[in-house]
Amino acid sequence: MTTYRISVNGATRTVDVDEDMPLLWVLRDVLDLKGSKFGCGAGLCGACTVHLDGEPVRSCSTPISSVGTAAVTTIEGIGATPVGKRVQAAWLDVDVPQCGYCQAGQIMSAAALLAKTPRPADKDIDEAMAGNVCRCCTYPRIRTAIKKAAGQNTANAGAL
Amino acid sequence: MATAPIQSDGAPATRGIRSRRAFLRASAIAGGGLLLHAVLPAAARAALTAPSADTATLNAFVRIAPDGIVTIIAKNPEIGQGVKTMLPMLIAEELDVDWDHVRIEQAMLDAAHYGAQVAGGSMATPLNWDPLRRVGAAGRQMLIAAAAETWGVPDSECRTAGGTVYHDPSGQSAGYGALAAKAARLPVPDLKSVTLKDISDFKIIGRSIRGVDTPAIVTGQPLFGIDVTVPGMLYAVFQKCPVFGGKVVRANTDAIKSLPGVRDAFVVKGGDAANGLVDGVAIVAESWWAAEKARRKLEVAWDEGPGATQSSAGFAAGAAALGREAPAKSLRRDGDAKMALANAAHVVEAAYSYPFLPHLTLEPQNCTAEVRDGKAELWAPTQNPGPGARIVAATLGITESDVTVHMTRCGGGFGRRLSSDFMAEAASIAKTVGAPVKLLWNRQDDMRHDFYRPAGFHFFKGGLDAGGKLVAFTDHFVTFGHGDRVADSASMDPGEFPAGLVEHVDYGLSMLPLSVPTGALRAPRSNAFAFAFQSFIDELAHAAGEDPLAFRLALLGSETRLLPSAVDPKNPLRAFNTGRMHGVLQLVAEKSNWGKAELPKGTGMGVAFYFSHLGYFAEVVRASVAPSGSVKLDKVWIAADAGSQIINPINAENQVQGAALDGIGAALGQAITIERGRVVQANFDGVPLLRIDQAPPVEVHFLTTDHQPTGLGEPALPPAIPALCNAIFAATGKRIRKLPIDPAELKWS
Numbered sequence: 001m002t003t004y005r006i007s008v009n010g011a012t013r014t015v016d017v018d019e020d021m022p023l024l025w026v027l028r029d030v031l032d033l034k035g036s037k038f039g040c041g042a043g044l045c046g047a048c049t050v051h052l053d054g055e056p057v058r059s060c061s062t063p064i065s066s067v068g069t070a071a072v073t074t075i076e077g078i079g080a081t082p083v084g085k086r087v088q089a090a091w092l093d094v095d096v097p098q099c100g101y102c103q104a105g106q107i108m109s110a111a112a113l114l115a116k117t118p119r120p121a122d123k124d125i126d127e128a129m130a131g132n133v134c135r136c137c138t139y140p141r142i143r144t145a146i147k148k149a150a151g152q153n154t155a156n157a158g159a160l
Numbered sequence: 161m162a163t164a165p166i167q168s169d170g171a172p173a174t175r176g177i178r179s180r181r182a183f184l185r186a187s188a189i190a191g192g193g194l195l196l197h198a199v200l201p202a203a204a205r206a207a208l209t210a211p212s213a214d215t216a217t218l219n220a221f222v223r224i225a226p227d228g229i230v231t232i233i234a235k236n237p238e239i240g241q242g243v244k245t246m247l248p249m250l251i252a253e254e255l256d257v258d259w260d261h262v263r264i265e266q267a268m269l270d271a272a273h274y275g276a277q278v279a280g281g282s283m284a285t286p287l288n289w290d291p292l293r294r295v296g297a298a299g300r301q302m303l304i305a306a307a308a309e310t311w312g313v314p315d316s317e318c319r320t321a322g323g324t325v326y327h328d329p330s331g332q333s334a335g336y337g338a339l340a341a342k343a344a345r346l347p348v349p350d351l352k353s354v355t356l357k358d359i360s361d362f363k364i365i366g367r368s369i370r371g372v373d374t375p376a377i378v379t380g381q382p383l384f385g386i387d388v389t390v391p392g393m394l395y396a397v398f399q400k401c402p403v404f405g406g407k408v409v410r411a412n413t414d415a416i417k418s419l420p421g422v423r424d425a426f427v428v429k430g431g432d433a434a435n436g437l438v439d440g441v442a443i444v445a446e447s448w449w450a451a452e453k454a455r456r457k458l459e460v461a462w463d464e465g466p467g468a469t470q471s472s473a474g475f476a477a478g479a480a481a482l483g484r485e486a487p488a489k490s491l492r493r494d495g496d497a498k499m500a501l502a503n504a505a506h507v508v509e510a511a512y513s514y515p516f517l518p519h520l521t522l523e524p525q526n527c528t529a530e531v532r533d534g535k536a537e538l539w540a541p542t543q544n545p546g547p548g549a550r551i552v553a554a555t556l557g558i559t560e561s562d563v564t565v566h567m568t569r570c571g572g573g574f575g576r577r578l579s580s581d582f583m584a585e586a587a588s589i590a591k592t593v594g595a596p597v598k599l600l601w602n603r604q605d606d607m608r609h610d611f612y613r614p615a616g617f618h619f620f621k622g623g624l625d626a627g628g629k630l631v632a633f634t635d636h637f638v639t640f641g642h643g644d645r646v647a648d649s650a651s652m653d654p655g656e657f658p659a660g661l662v663e664h665v666d667y668g669l670s671m672l673p674l675s676v677p678t679g680a681l682r683a684p685r686s687n688a689f690a691f692a693f694q695s696f697i698d699e700l701a702h703a704a705g706e707d708p709l710a711f712r713l714a715l716l717g718s719e720t721r722l723l724p725s726a727v728d729p730k731n732p733l734r735a736f737n738t739g740r741m742h743g744v745l746q747l748v749a750e751k752s753n754w755g756k757a758e759l760p761k762g763t764g765m766g767v768a769f770y771f772s773h774l775g776y777f778a779e780v781v782r783a784s785v786a787p788s789g790s791v792k793l794d795k796v797w798i799a800a801d802a803g804s805q806i807i808n809p810i811n812a813e814n815q816v817q818g819a820a821l822d823g824i825g826a827a828l829g830q831a832i833t834i835e836r837g838r839v840v841q842a843n844f845d846g847v848p849l850l851r852i853d854q855a856p857p858v859e860v861h862f863l864t865t866d867h868q869p870t871g872l873g874e875p876a877l878p879p880a881i882p883a884l885c886n887a888i889f890a891a892t893g894k895r896i897r898k899l900p901i902d903p904a905e906l907k908w909s
Contacts, residue, residue, distance in 0.1 A: 025449040034387040035380020044844040075380030095370040099240025100377035101571030126853035137821035139855035
């Protein structure tokens with residue numbers, strides 16, 4: 001066991017855990033932040049996506065010992081950023097979720113995309129979001145919601 | 161017992177709510193008997209208001225607070241199909257309240273009040289469309305009666321709107337909140353006799369209502385089974401034999417117990433039924449990570465049993481051998497197919513096959529359980545809590561009434577959570593350790609211990625006359641089973657299209673033995689048969705020199721025929737209505753500009769239709785195949801007839817799009833392979849899920865017809881697969897007869 005001081009959603013938190021414990025399980029079971037989800041444990045599905053200093057990472061494959069002083073932002077905290085708030089509002093408006101299990105990860109990846117690329121092309125969306133699976137296949141709505149959050153026209157999203 | 165941690169608003173449920181529910185249950189046993197046990201007898205109802213003096217309980221589904229806030233109970237498990245929103249909409253509509261004043265609460269397992277509580281078969285809409293509207297209408301009638309009595313006027317002079325009763329002649333009005341306590345003491349109307357609204361008066365049904373849990377989802381609030389926390393809870397993993405049916409011989413549990421954070425490790429002896437407790441080794445720890453990490457050091461000697469000889473390659477070889485023989489069992493014989501094939505101008509013969517498929521709910525199987533004093537309490541992401549409680553009771557040796565089940569939101573269902581193995585495991589482990597336990601499977605557990613969509617093999621023959629008309633159609637279906645029993649979800653409906661529309665038909669089946677558990681995967685059977693039958697129909701259309709869509713329209717005929725279901729012949733909704741399919745086929749042709757679009761080389765359009773889950777779906781896929789063989793979908797068009805009313809359009813479209821893309825994702829690369837009795841694949845690198853860069857736009861068109869509304873969770877899936885395969889044929893001339901699609905076989909230059 002090692003003591004780590006990490007920054008989570010703007011607050012400093014102290015945890016006493018094994019150095020190889022993934023950040024996901026520190027968040028979920030030590031800090032009781034249940035929004036980040038476990039899907040594969042291998043960085044293959046994106047359900048556990050959080051931000052480290054604004055960069056999307058798979059928290060299931062990020063040992064706590066590697067977090068250091070990086071600012072951790074989770075789905076519980078992303079609404080405090082202007083981009084995150086816009087993305088959540090667009091997700092609500094479009095009513096993206098079906099089961100909803102992947103959507104925290106989707107929103108975190110989308111917020112990271114829009115923070116860097118405020119007006120993404122479809123190709124940008126594909127690249128930024130391809131690491132996040134939605135088992136219910138809400139992909140048409142994820143695309144629409146990202147464009148909506150970016151203030152882009154979504155009327156012809158389905159046109160060939 | 162611990163408190164229930166989750167409600168729809170994410171706040172802890174109180175002990176008070178639970179104890180009142182317990183009272184409701186007892187009351188219903190004392191005097192129930194009305195439809196769905198929805199409305200309680202007067203004596204019980206009067207007492208019901210006592211525990212919570214400010215809230216009146218009109219019936220088991222509806223509570224109204226003095227401020228007019230209406231709480232509606234969502235009775236069925238929510239797996240992403242949207243019933244937690246849709247079913248309360250039916251009640252709210254007829255109760256005549258503003259949706260803004262409605263709060264939704266998830267029911268617990270309580271069959272006495274709610275009847276069947278199951279997420280399966282896309283049946284929530286057809287089973288509840290009428291009864292739940294009547295529940296709402298009965299509540300409205302009681303509120304009117306309360307107002308009329310208060311004002312001394314006839315009921316017939318009162319009307320309702322937006323949660324208020326009005327008496328226009330005297331100008332009086334009263335909100336439901338003020339009337340509810342009185343209404344709850346009035347006689348209960350006969351649900352069969354209540355008046356339902358005219359469709360033109362609907363204010364909630366037919367309006368797009370966003371998911372009631374969406375705000376909690378997008379902000380990461382705890383909702384799912386995996387999010388449950390119970391005070392004093394420990395965490396468990398459960399290692400089962402990689403070979404189905406294998407037994408534990410011994411395990412190094414003493415060594416495991418000494419690892420950091422581990423509280424206990426022990427061998428669990430189970431039975432032979434996969435849908436229950438089977439042999440394995442439990443590791444219980446202070447955190448799930450500690451248990452999972454300890455599993456790396458676990459050494460188990462297994463008796464793998466007879467299943468260890470089975471393999472996918474063996475199944476394929478066995479099916480090929482059986483396919484050369486006559487079927488072991490006849491399913492249907494119309495006319496004389498043998499003679500008709502001998503006399504046909506043209507005979508087409510083809511063998512189709514598809515693999516085992518996993519469910520891959522993104523939330524792995526999990527369950528939290530506490531067992532104390534002969535009673536069990538479970539928090540489970542389940543589609544099927546009733547059988548789950550029965551299996552838990554049998555596993556623990558307690559009575560079913562001593563099993564309490566909280567239904568959490570499910571991170572996907574797809575049929576996986578119709579089985580209750582994970583509930584039996586959690587209950588057994590919790591009983592042994594004497595503390596609440598959250599059991600969570602990892603992805604490998606989940607992929608390797610599923611109830612798989614059974615693989616299958618079809619050996620088809622079709623005969624065309626000189627005019628290109630289909631006159632004979634035969635299928636020898638090679639499936640799995642033992643003796644007279646076909647494996648779960650591995651049977652075939654003798655009414656399978658085109659039976660009934662072709663003069664000479666011969667369907668038969670043969671079976672291979674199987675140790676691999678099988679079960680319902682979204683649109684069970686249909687998700688496989690649509691591919692095989694609608695692809696072979698396409699082959700026949702091309703052999704006849706006809707346009708594939710025109711060939712299908714001709715097969716259906718221009719006059720509507722009702723072909724009774726072979727498995728449920730008396731149910732008119734189950735009968736195949738050729739006219740409804742004709743309608744959606746014509747609509748999808750129009751919307752996709754079928755046969756009129758100029759397509760570049762390597763691009764093609766394919767069509768297919770399928771009737772399943774009472775819904776009529778015709779779909780067109782436009783796909784492009786690169787010279788490398790890689791397949792890209794350009795667009796999907798869907799025309800659907802699900803009856804007279806789309807209840808919640810914003811969700812209906814989402815369900816239909818998602819189901820079609822789900823099928824496409826499976827076709828593009830998913831398979832479970834069995835070797836030496838065990839599953840080869842372990843994670844999403846082995847079974848790829850569809851990703852956003854592969855997902856085309858999906859255009860959905862609903863054709864409303866004068867039929868009862870039916871469900872939308874499943875029926876869009878089956879035709880998407882053959883529509884894609886037929887598009888690939890149109891693009892490349894290469895016929896997909898085996899799933900998943902192999903790009904290496906689609907190369908061109």
